[in-house]
Amino acid sequence: MHKTRKRLHWLDWLILAVLAGFVFVIWYRISGTLNYKWQWERIPNYILRWDEEDGRWVANLLLQGLITTIRISIYASILALILGTILGIARCAENLAIRMLARTYLEFLRNIPPVVVVFIFFFFLSEQFITALNIEGWARGIARQENNGVWEFFFGDMRLFPSMISGTIVLALFESAFVGEIVRAGIQSIPRGQREAARSIGMTWLDEMRFIILPQAMRKVLPPLSNQFISLIKDSSIISLISVQELTYKTVELVASTRMIFEAWLTTAAFYFILCFGLSLLFRRLEREGRA
Amino acid sequence: MSDDAPIIELRNVSKFFGPFQALAGINLSVVAGERVVVCGPSGSGKSTMIRCINRLEEHDQGSITVDGISLGEDTKDIRAVRQEVGMVFQQFNLFPHLTVLENLTIGPIRVRKMEKARAESLARNYLERVHIPEQAGKYPAQLSGGQQQRVAIARSLCMEPRILLFDEPTSALDPEMINEVLDVMVELAGTGMTMIVVTHEMGFARKVADRMVFMEAGRIVEVAPPSVFFTNPESDRARMFLDQILEH
Numbered sequence: 001m002h003k004t005r006k007r008l009h010w011l012d013w014l015i016l017a018v019l020a021g022f023v024f025v026i027w028y029r030i031s032g033t034l035n036y037k038w039q040w041e042r043i044p045n046y047i048l049r050w051d052e053e054d055g056r057w058v059a060n061l062l063l064q065g066l067i068t069t070i071r072i073s074i075y076a077s078i079l080a081l082i083l084g085t086i087l088g089i090a091r092c093a094e095n096l097a098i099r100m101l102a103r104t105y106l107e108f109l110r111n112i113p114p115v116v117v118v119f120i121f122f123f124f125l126s127e128q129f130i131t132a133l134n135i136e137g138w139a140r141g142i143a144r145q146e147n148n149g150v151w152e153f154f155f156g157d158m159r160l161f162p163s164m165i166s167g168t169i170v171l172a173l174f175e176s177a178f179v180g181e182i183v184r185a186g187i188q189s190i191p192r193g194q195r196e197a198a199r200s201i202g203m204t205w206l207d208e209m210r211f212i213i214l215p216q217a218m219r220k221v222l223p224p225l226s227n228q229f230i231s232l233i234k235d236s237s238i239i240s241l242i243s244v245q246e247l248t249y250k251t252v253e254l255v256a257s258t259r260m261i262f263e264a265w266l267t268t269a270a271f272y273f274i275l276c277f278g279l280s281l282l283f284r285r286l287e288r289e290g291r292a
Numbered sequence: 293m294s295d296d297a298p299i300i301e302l303r304n305v306s307k308f309f310g311p312f313q314a315l316a317g318i319n320l321s322v323v324a325g326e327r328v329v330v331c332g333p334s335g336s337g338k339s340t341m342i343r344c345i346n347r348l349e350e351h352d353q354g355s356i357t358v359d360g361i362s363l364g365e366d367t368k369d370i371r372a373v374r375q376e377v378g379m380v381f382q383q384f385n386l387f388p389h390l391t392v393l394e395n396l397t398i399g400p401i402r403v404r405k406m407e408k409a410r411a412e413s414l415a416r417n418y419l420e421r422v423h424i425p426e427q428a429g430k431y432p433a434q435l436s437g438g439q440q441q442r443v444a445i446a447r448s449l450c451m452e453p454r455i456l457l458f459d460e461p462t463s464a465l466d467p468e469m470i471n472e473v474l475d476v477m478v479e480l481a482g483t484g485m486t487m488i489v490v491t492h493e494m495g496f497a498r499k500v501a502d503r504m505v506f507m508e509a510g511r512i513v514e515v516a517p518p519s520v521f522f523t524n525p526e527s528d529r530a531r532m533f534l535d536q537i538l539e540h
Contacts, residue, residue: 196348197385197444201399201451202375211398216389 036262043263046254062264065250066271068156072168072246073233073275079172080232081225084179089209091184102180109177114238118170122242125173126166136162160245167236167244175232182224186217222290226283230276237272247271298357299324299455299486300345305354307340307510314340315351316510324454327487329497329518332507333533338490341507342457345488346377359454375403378448382460384440386432392419392443393428396450403451411450418446422476438469442476449480456480458489492537498522506530 008016030036049060059067090102109117130136142148143158155161190213198208218225240249251268255261298321307315315337322328330338343349344356347363347370356363358373387395396415400406406414419425422442424435432440441461448456458477462470474496481487481500491497497504497518504521506514506529514521514530525531 191383191385193381193383193385194387196379197381197387197447199348200346200374200377200379201447202371202403203399204371207402211402212387216387219389 030262038263039260040263042258042260043267046258046264047267061250061254062247062267062271064156065245065247065268066275068164068245068250069233069236069247069271070275071154071156072164072171072239072244073229073236075168076171076175076236077229077232079168080175080179080228083172083176085183085214087176087180088183088187091180092187106177106180109174114174114235115241117174118238118242121170121173122166126169126242129169130162130166135165163242163244167239167242167246170242171232171236171239175228175235178228178231179225182221182228183217185224186221187213189220190216219290222283222287226280226287230280230283233276233279234272298322299359300488301355301357302341302344303355303357305341305344305351305356307337307344307349307351307353313510315344317354318510318512320505320512320515322455322486322488324486325484327481327500327502328489328505329501329503330488330490330505330507331492331494331497331533332513336507337510338507339459340510342379342459342488342490345455345457346374346379348379371403375451376453377455377457378451378453379457380441380444380448380459380461382463384432384437384444384464386440386444386447388432390431391428392424392430392432392435395432395443396447399447399451415446415450418449419443421449421479422446423472436469437465438472441465441469441473445473445476445480455486455488458487458491460490460492462491462493494522494534494538506533508533 031038043062046060047063048057050056051058087102087105090098091106093099093102112120139158139161142151142161148158151158155164194212194216195208198212203212236246237248240246240252243249247268251264254264258264300320300322302318302320305315305318306313318337318341320328320341330341332338340349344351344363345358347356351363359376361369361373363370363373386392387398390398393412393415396418397408397411400411400414401408404411416425416428419428422445424439424442427435427439427443432443435443445456445461461477462473465473470493474493477487477489477496478500487500489496489501501518504514504516504518505512506516506521506525506527508529514525514527516525521530522534525534
């Protein structure tokens with residue numbers, strides 16, 4: 001096996017120099033040929049804005065979007081984990097019908113582009129569901145109330161609650177298929193002897209899953225699972241297409257009104273990067289601690 | 293129930309793995325308190341037979357009755373039998389994510405619905421019995437093979453079963469650890485526990501067995517008390533087998 005070098009070779013320097021030149025050329029073309037006027041100084045105002053009337057800092061477009069993205073990612077992750085676990089268990093079921101249903105669900109989601117899936121789920125499921133349960137009216141009722149601080153903390157502007165909740169469900173349904181595959185792999189990696197031992201002391205199927213199989217399986221699949229949650233955050237940008245006002249949606253809005261194409265998208269990219277990279281560092285640390 | 297009524301009864305039990313017949317018409321009755329040692333060449337169906345007794349394997353033909361309950365499709369019956377029948381595996385099969393104490397108490401707490409405090413004192417009691425009370429807080433991976441197997445025995449005992457099945461309990465152990473496990477099993481035999489032990493440890497068999505069962509190709513070839521079995525086995529096949537394993 002090769003030892004990974006810690007110091008740069010002259011060839012590495014050359015590669016870096018070529019890359020730097022490349023970046024410079026692009027930069028030059030943007031500023032020269034395109035005659036693009038950078039307005040970075042306007043960006044912070046779209047993150048935090050000083051509200052003259054209230055005399056306090058308030059979140060503007062980008063930060064509002066980021067907060068919504070974080071909220072949706074958290075709820076969708078939880079929902080996807082629950083659904084995915086059920087799906088993973090179903091994939092290992094003895095009953096053929098259950099196994100086939102779970103498999104069908106997975107294959108559909110795996111072989112259809114996410115954008116198409118999101119539209120299908122949104123129009124055929126979420127809209128019907130939201131209308132049927134009259135969630136819209138219910139949320140508007142809460143938005144009108146005086147003491148809705150708790151609701152606002154968890155769900156943001158309650159007038160946007162229906163769109164946010166459908167976005168969350170759509171995202172969770174989509175990701176749950178992949179979480180399900182990961183959970184299935186975890187369950188199948190547990191040696192048969194563990195089940196036999198659980199059964200031989202008279203455990204029910206449910207107890208066997210809850211106390212013996214799943215705790216071990218989940219620990220084993222923590223790395224791919226955390227990857228999937230990071231994917232979920234990135235995939236959450238897709239639900240901007242169904243008008244969920246998360247980070248990507250807000251950036252589109254900002255670009256449309258200010259024409260700061262590069263600044264806005266680079267800022268948004270940085271937000272996503274910090275969120276995902278931070279999370280992956282956190283997971284890596286958790287794994288290391290879990291192993292120690 | 294009279295003392296002579298069998299606690300385990302296998303009648304004409306057959307079992308197939310695909311086209312392969314693992315058990316071919318097994319008849320065996322075991323009375324309460326009896327210690328039966330099952331031996332025979334590998335692939336003869338010893339493990340399959342005892343795994344049928346707590347239905348880790350399903351038999352295809354014949355009937356198995358344990359403590360008055362006939363084993364069939366009924367999951368309640370199966371669980372009732374499993375609570376009365378403990379099993380010790382070749383690979384220990386301890387739960388690696390639980391401490392030794394938790395391994396022991398999870399059965400009583402979840403299956404017998406025992407209070408945690410009571411289950412723990414029960415568990416400590418049985419850890420004492422298998423001579424490792426000081427390991428209660430450790431995880432299985434921190435123990436030696438012999439210790440792990442003794443924990444596994446204690447785990448079975450915590451369910452306070454009437455019957456214990458041993459599936460080659462010392463086969464996965466390093467030689468120097470075999471005796472610590474066998475000692476525990478000998479002590480257990482002294483308590484009047486009904487035991488069916490699949491093993492190649494003939495010294496142990498001589499010491500504790502009431503009956504020896506010799507199997508080959510899915511059939512019980514010979515059943516005899518150890519005094520007869522080891523000195524003057526009836527069948528040629530058992531004689532050959534004994535020659536092979538007692539040679540050295």
